[in-house]
Amino acid sequence: MEYKVIMPILSDTMDKGKIVKWYVKEGDFVKKGDKLCEVESDKAIMDIESFEEGVVKKILASAGDEVPVKSIIAIIEPVKSEKLKVKNEKKDNQSKENKKIQKEKKEINIDDIINSIVSQPQYTEKGSASPAAKKKAAEYEIDIEELQNKGEIPKPAHLKDIDKVIIKKYFTPKAAKLIKEYSLDINEFKLNHKIRSDEVLSYIKQNSIPKITKLTPNQIAVIKNVENSIKKPTFFIFEEINIAKKEGIKLTALIIKALSLAMQKNPLTRSVLKENKLLTYPASNISVAVNRDDGLYMCVIKNAEDKTLEEINEWLKEIKTKRLTIEDLSGSTFGISNLGMFGIERFTALINDKDAGIGAFGKMNEGEIKVTFTIDHRILNGVEAAKFVNYFKKEIQNV
Amino acid sequence: MLYREALNKAIDESMAADESVVILGEDVGRYGGSYRVSEGLFSKYGEKRVIDTPIAELSIVGNAIGMAIAGLRPIAEIMTANFSLLAMDQIINHAAKFRYMSGGKMTIPLTIRMPGGVSRQLAAQHSENYETLYSSVPGLIVLTASNATYAYYGLKEAVFLNDPVVFLEHELLYPMDMEFKEIKNFDPFKAEIVKEGKDLTIITYLKMRYDVLEAEKELKKAGIDAEIIDLNSLRPLDIETIANSVKKTKKCVIVEEDHKTGGMGAEIAAQIQEHCFYNLDAPILRIAGEDVPIPYNRKLELLSIPTPDKIVKKILEWKAKNGI
Numbered sequence: 197m198e199y200k201v202i203m204p205i206l207s208d209t210m211d212k213g214k215i216v217k218w219y220v221k222e223g224d225f226v227k228k229g230d231k232l233c234e235v236e237s238d239k240a241i242m243d244i245e246s247f248e249e250g251v252v253k254k255i256l257a258s259a260g261d262e263v264p265v266k267s268i269i270a271i272i273e274p275v276k277s278e279k280l281k282v283k284n285e286k287k288d289n290q291s292k293e294n295k296k297i298q299k300e301k302k303e304i305n306i307d308d309i310i311n312s313i314v315s316q317p318q319y320t321e322k323g324s325a326s327p328a329a330k331k332k333a334a335e336y337e338i339d340i341e342e343l344q345n346k347g348e349i350p351k352p353a354h355l356k357d358i359d360k361v362i363i364k365k366y367f368t369p370k371a372a373k374l375i376k377e378y379s380l381d382i383n384e385f386k387l388n389h390k391i392r393s394d395e396v397l398s399y400i401k402q403n404s405i406p407k408i409t410k411l412t413p414n415q416i417a418v419i420k421n422v423e424n425s426i427k428k429p430t431f432f433i434f435e436e437i438n439i440a441k442k443e444g445i446k447l448t449a450l451i452i453k454a455l456s457l458a459m460q461k462n463p464l465t466r467s468v469l470k471e472n473k474l475l476t477y478p479a480s481n482i483s484v485a486v487n488r489d490d491g492l493y494m495c496v497i498k499n500a501e502d503k504t505l506e507e508i509n510e511w512l513k514e515i516k517t518k519r520l521t522i523e524d525l526s527g528s529t530f531g532i533s534n535l536g537m538f539g540i541e542r543f544t545a546l547i548n549d550k551d552a553g554i555g556a557f558g559k560m561n562e563g564e565i566k567v568t569f570t571i572d573h574r575i576l577n578g579v580e581a582a583k584f585v586n587y588f589k590k591e592i593q594n595v
Numbered sequence: 596m597l598y599r600e601a602l603n604k605a606i607d608e609s610m611a612a613d614e615s616v617v618i619l620g621e622d623v624g625r626y627g628g629s630y631r632v633s634e635g636l637f638s639k640y641g642e643k644r645v646i647d648t649p650i651a652e653l654s655i656v657g658n659a660i661g662m663a664i665a666g667l668r669p670i671a672e673i674m675t676a677n678f679s680l681l682a683m684d685q686i687i688n689h690a691a692k693f694r695y696m697s698g699g700k701m702t703i704p705l706t707i708r709m710p711g712g713v714s715r716q717l718a719a720q721h722s723e724n725y726e727t728l729y730s731s732v733p734g735l736i737v738l739t740a741s742n743a744t745y746a747y748y749g750l751k752e753a754v755f756l757n758d759p760v761v762f763l764e765h766e767l768l769y770p771m772d773m774e775f776k777e778i779k780n781f782d783p784f785k786a787e788i789v790k791e792g793k794d795l796t797i798i799t800y801l802k803m804r805y806d807v808l809e810a811e812k813e814l815k816k817a818g819i820d821a822e823i824i825d826l827n828s829l830r831p832l833d834i835e836t837i838a839n840s841v842k843k844t845k846k847c848v849i850v851e852e853d854h855k856t857g858g859m860g861a862e863i864a865a866q867i868q869e870h871c872f873y874n875l876d877a878p879i880l881r882i883a884g885e886d887v888p889i890p891y892n893r894k895l896e897l898l899s900i901p902t903p904d905k906i907v908k909k910i911l912e913w914k915a916k917n918g919i
Contacts, residue, residue, distance in 0.1 A: 328845050328876040354919050355845060355876045 250274035324352035456480035456500035458587035483528035601743035605750035619646035620672030656685035676711025691734030714766035719888035743773040786833035792822035795846040809903035845876035855883035
């Protein structure tokens with residue numbers, strides 16, 4: 197039985213996943229638990245591991261592809277190590293075995309489609325190409341057969357393959373990169389000499405063509421999050437608090453600890469709204485705005501009330517570089533954001549996801565910090581919020 | 596506007612404008628037409644212009660040809676396209692040929708309307724449209740009305756053309772409420788670009804237009820920007836619009852409800868490769884009805900014709916299989 201690697205559902209909002217890179221290639225032997233590829237969802241980047249030992253028979257999605265969840269991205273043929281030698285000879289038989297009786301289903305099932313394609317015979321004669329590809333190749337004196345023999349273009353070749361060859365032939369690598377980045381039509385250029393990047397750049401400038409950057413799944417999720425946030429009925433509480441710094445402990449760690457203790461005294465700050473119900477959680481789970489190399493994430497520290505200052509401090513360090521999982525990004529009920537280190541005096545923050553509120557912390561000024569709480573009025577009213585802020589002010593003196 | 600109301604409006608206005616326009620067929624008069632297309636016309640124009648006929652298709656078309664030769668503009672209604680087989684000799688051997696046989700002295704300004712296609716469980720003997728058959732006959736004009744706008748303008752044009760027109764309708768369309776657009780300088784022989792797109796061209800006609808539009812929503816989600824063409828006229832075929840689109844998209848899919856073998860799609864595919872073979876970047880895909888008499892069982896009936904999900908599936912398979 198072959199083992200199909202599927203695009204997992206990494207979060208409840210995920211409908212597509214992007215393959216960031218493959219750690220393996222077709223023909224590689226993998227053991228149980230070996231990393232196969234890296235997948236980016238709308239929330240995090242994760243590795244997909246193999247659940248079986250075997251040979252990677254087919255990779256069905258390339259790096260950069262966005263694939264719907266549950267669709268097959270690779271097929272692994274389970275074999276014992278000693279059988280590895282015969283794997284190539286077996287290939288033909290295997291493809292026959294793969295043929296499945298196609299059932300007519302109401303739902304459109306991408307899996308079935310991909311399955312049926314894996315076992316389809318391909319047109320592999322020499323020089324095979326679509327009429328349009330042949331015409332264009334002749335126009336630019338490109339020898340399709342030669343390039344196919346070298347393995348540079350597939351059999352059969354299509355227009356997109358010929359276009360790649362033309363770009364390689366007439367554009368320097370730098371210029372070709374610009375063509376791709378700006379989605380330029382190569383027919384806009386006179387293809388009678390090697391075109392350098394400065395020529396392409398001046399074309400871009402003359403026609404004022406924008407560079408198109410596709411948003412990452414994380415960026416799209418952030419946009420959705422902040423858009424949702426703006427719909428919430430909120431109010432602000434502006435405060436100034438006194439904090440005594442502690443040697444070797446980050447200011448943010450002190451804030452998290454004090455906040456987690458204050459949250460224990462106010463169940464509403466541990467609550468989220470769901471379909472006309474209020475779900476109140478026992479732990480103080482706090483989302484913290486963390487500036488990482490790969491972007492700004494609202495990382496969630498769980499059970500902060502039970503953690504020591506040192507543990508929280510350690511968490512803050514780890515979370516900066518750690519590979520984020522869904523666990524690291526969900527389950528919070530209150531948030532904090534600290535821009536003090538950038539010299540910001542005071543600011544207001546948008547509430548993260550389903551949180552009840554967020555505290556925005558400015559820079560430390562002679563032991564004093566300006567903080568603004570944004571509160572979701574559906575969960576906490578003014579009185580509750582005022583009480584909570586007072587708890588927090590008390591706790592921050594004691595931590 | 597309902598599709599059947601658009602047809603009714605076209606007939607009513609034609610009859611009001613020109614006294615030589617008459618309609619005839621089974622139950623078109625007192626009953627108002629089996630799909631209510633001629634509703635209200637009997638009381639308005641009387642039994643001499645709205646004529647109930649016996650159940651005899653050969654005589655319906657034969658009589659209509661006689662009227663046409665004598666100077667009327669008859670609209671003959673065949674209750675369902677399968678019954679038109681009984682009138683085939685009059686349609687093909689007489690209506691289509693008289694202008695040529697008389698050296699141009701006779702014209703046959705005749706419109707033969709007929710509903711057809713796969714409706715709901717009407718089974719094999721009431722589910723065909725014979726568009727392929729009629730489109731292969733020189734001397735006939737074959738129009739297909741997929742929407743209220745074309746039903747209105749197309750039928751009006753057909754009535755006042757001096758050559759015989761086979762005007763094909765689809766049974767599932769009659770009760771559909773559709774948007775009606777006013778058109779100036781209407782050309783009945785021009786295909787309609789229903790939606791512009793750049794990745795591939797989907798050619799269709801009659802009721803499949805709606806299945807294709809439904810499928811297009813899914814294709815869009817898969818990142819495919821399809822151009823959709825509704826042919827409107829099968830003979831003559833607007834190959835110019837088709838070829839221009841295929842030259843742009845380089846890929847072509849034909850969706851038809853009729854049986855695949857020897858179907859309209861085969862003819863269109865042949866003409867495309869005559870006109871723009873060197874622009875094709877993939878084999879032309881035909882999505883058509885299965886080569887079986889249409890089954891009565893509803894599940895089997897749906898299995899035998901293209902449906903939106905089948906259209907999506909076949910296009911995605913075809914794309915992947917051909918590496919495009």
